[in-house]
Amino acid sequence: MASHRRPAQHGQRTLAGVTVLSAALATAAAGLSAPPASASPTDPAGREAALARVRTLYEQAERATEKFNGADARTRKLRDEATTLQDRTARAQELVNRMRGLIGALAAAQYRAGGLDPALKLMLSERPDSYLEKASALHRLGAAQATHLRELRGAQHTLETQRRQTARKLAELESSRRQVARHKKHVQHKLALAQRLLNTLPMETRAAYDRISRSDGRGEMVPDLGGAVPASGRAAAAVDAVRAAVGSPYAWGSNGPGAFDCSGLTQWAYSWAGVWLPRTSQGQRGAGRQVPLGQVQPGDLVIYRSDASHVGMYVGNGQVVHAPHPGARVRYDPVGMMPISSVTRP
Known part of the structure; x- marks a missing residue:
């Protein structure tokens, strides 16, 4: 692992930038869509205020992203469940149709033999339950006919249950889809505000911010793990x-392999170890x-901010x-780049 490169100087620059921006967060106003009229992004105070707002907007976008991920x-889970229920409903309908076909064949044979028993007419009706509930009428059915009718009633009851469950699940799915769309819109709104603020900064300030944000530390030594031992082979x-x-x-909203958000990265990394993690940082907090x-060890998940x-x-x-x-x-x-909420060992 010593062959990896580390951002020694970059790490200091990044930490310093985070510290400056974090200090400015306390004074960031709620109106984040534009800089205050008294603060111009061309002067140092205005640039600091604009960068603080950008940082705040990115944090808000990340919170919205985790809600989107959830x-x-x-x-996705509801869609799978709805598909399963729809398949079950189709099979229940097929069974009802098959049983009604069987009873219809019995009725046709009886009709050809000289007439249709009123009991079979009831068996071919859409809802034979009312007939079955009249115990005094059961004697009119032969044993085989009574069995077929009871089986049909059971199959129709199952079909109705499946239809109700499917309808409820589809309603849940539609509600969840609306939540996804709402969170997506919220993320996009925050990111658009952040980009507009960045665009107000002088070119050299924006370029410096981009260099810090986009630097991945390659070309400089990454700290060797040294004596740090992972908690397990999967870690x-x-x-x-x-x-x-x-x-x-x-x-x-991405979990690899070419791009990631925060929880997507840790989920993807542990999938290579054969371990399933929930899709959100809040879910991952409880996944171990x-x-x-x-007592933190390599492979542990460090959860940040009070809302995880x-x-x-x-x-x-x-x-x-x-x-x-973003960016x-x-x-x-x-590890102490921002307030730590907890440490989880999957």
Whole structure:
């Protein structure tokens, strides 16, 4: 692992940038769509305020992204469940049709023999339940006919149950689809605001910001894992995968292999170790054993912010690998780059 390169100077620049921006967050106003009239992006104070707003918007976009990821994962699950229920409903309908065909054949044979028993007329009706509920009328049926009728009633009951379950599931699916669309719109809105703010900055400031954001640290020494030992063989495999992803672009809603958001990166890395993780950082927080920060080992998931809206993977020597925000690349950063909520060992 010592062959990897580390952003020694870049890490310091990034941490310094994060510190400056984080300090400015406390004064960022709620009206994020435009700089205050008194602060011009061409003066130092205005540039700092604009960059602070960009950082805030990216954090809000990331929170919305994790909500999008959760709604999208739920939609996929509901779609599979709805498909299964629709298949079951179709099979139940097929059974009802087949049984009604059998009873129809019995009726045709009886008709040819000299007349149709009123009991068979009831058996061929859409809802024979009312007839069956009249126990006094059962004696009019032969044993075979009574059995067929009971089987038909059971099959129709199953069909109605399946139809109701399918309708409920399809309604849930539609609601989840609306949530996905709403969260997607929210993410796109925040990102558009951030880009508009960046576009107001002087070219040299914007170029410097882009260099810091897009740097992946390649060409400089990455800290060796040294004596840090992964918690397990699967953790070691996940660490290898996440380090191989360094330099990949951030893309919200993506979980590889060419681009990632924060939870998509850790989910993808652990999939290489044969471990399934939930799609969101909030879900990943509960996908294992909680350990104290002082006992963190390579492969552990470091969950950030009180709402668990960001996640990175600890790789040793005080470093995590994570997908930071739009416009940035997967990179190494200090584990304490932002407030830590918890540490999870999958």
